[in-house]
Amino acid sequence: MSNYTYILRCADDTLYCGWTNDLTARLAAHNSGKGAKYTRGRSPVTLVYSEIFPTQSEAMRREAQIKRLPRTQKQALIAAQNSGELLTVYDADGRACGERPRAVVHAQGLYHHVCHLWTIGIRDGIPGLWLQQRQFDRPLYPGGFDLSATGHIDPGETPETAMLREAREESGLILRPGDILPAGSYRQQYARGEDGGFDDELAFAFLTRMDGIPPFSPGCEVADMVFVALSDFADAHDAPHDLTARCMDGSTRTVPHESLCCLHQSEWEGVRSLLEQQLQ
Incomplete structure (x- = not known):
């Protein structure tokens, strides 16, 4: 279990330091007036600093150290x-609680928002979807196969605006708002593998x-785009197996099951019927 020491900036610009083993839930408690006597009446709070520790005692010890610091040193730490x-x-509870560095968000598993684009269609009579192959120099899932465009929702962006931007940057698709169909949002939590972090995200799906x-026209982060049959992709969720894919030039290739980084069961269950309806 992760343990956090954190600093909040309250609505009156004062700073509060605490510790918890569930920072996302603790932020909701503070914003609901139940987190601590000090923050009650001083919401909304903004998360401005956090550290993560393997044990409760370490987090509590760090909390005590930070609380002894004068405000100027706390500000320097932030x-x-x-x-x-x-x-x-x-x-x-879904309330925005400030902006934190991407590296910290991923290393500490802080709750954030992303967007996913399912590009579907019929190719030579076969209903299917397009996957991107990530470049081999990517820090997460190098060479893995993901949905046609995925990415973070930047501060101030709506999910739709972020999706249009990511589609353009990653796959080169120039889409308008009317070209994408909202397909729900899905909480996803998973280890980031080789970089040792953890993702806790709400994924907004679009078709x-x-x-x-x-x-x-793939961008610098994408090595290739491949087409897989929808029925084959569906089967991969139930029984691990390699997929046969077709590249844009018509050649075929094998997509190893272990390289699929887009098999999120809750999202698949949420979008499947809509995908099938759109492909009828």
Whole structure:
């Protein structure tokens, strides 16, 4: 179990330090007036600093150390952690609780939002979907196969705006709002594998239908785009097996089951009927 030491900035600009073994739930408690006597009446709170520890005693010891620091040193601690790309983090009730560096969000499993694009269509009479192969230099799932476009929702973006941007940046698809169909949102929690982090995210799914071969122009993070039969993709959720895919040039290749990084069961169950309806 993870244990966190954290600093909040309250609505009156004061700082509060605490510890918890569930930071997402604890943020919701603070914002509901149940987290601590000090933060009651000082919401909404913003998460401005956090550390993660393997044991409760370590987190509590660090909390005590930080509480002894003067405000200037607490501010310096906060400033030292706030660098790089920022992502909005949320509490367990879905309220935004500030922006934290992407590296911290992933390393500590902070709750954030992402978007997923399911590009479906009929190719040579076969209903299916397009997957991207991630570049081999990507830090997470290098060379793995994912949905046609995925990515973080930046601060200030709507899920739809983020999806249109990610489709353009990753697969080269220039889509308009009317080209994508909302397909629900799905909580997903999983270890990040080789980089040692943990993802806790709410994925907003969207569909777009393009028959034949879409005008893909993959960006620098994507190595290739491949088409797999929907029935074969469905079977991969129930019984692990390799998939046969067709590249844009018509050649075939094998997609190893272990390289599929888009098999999220709850999302699949949520979008499956809509995919099948759109492909009728």
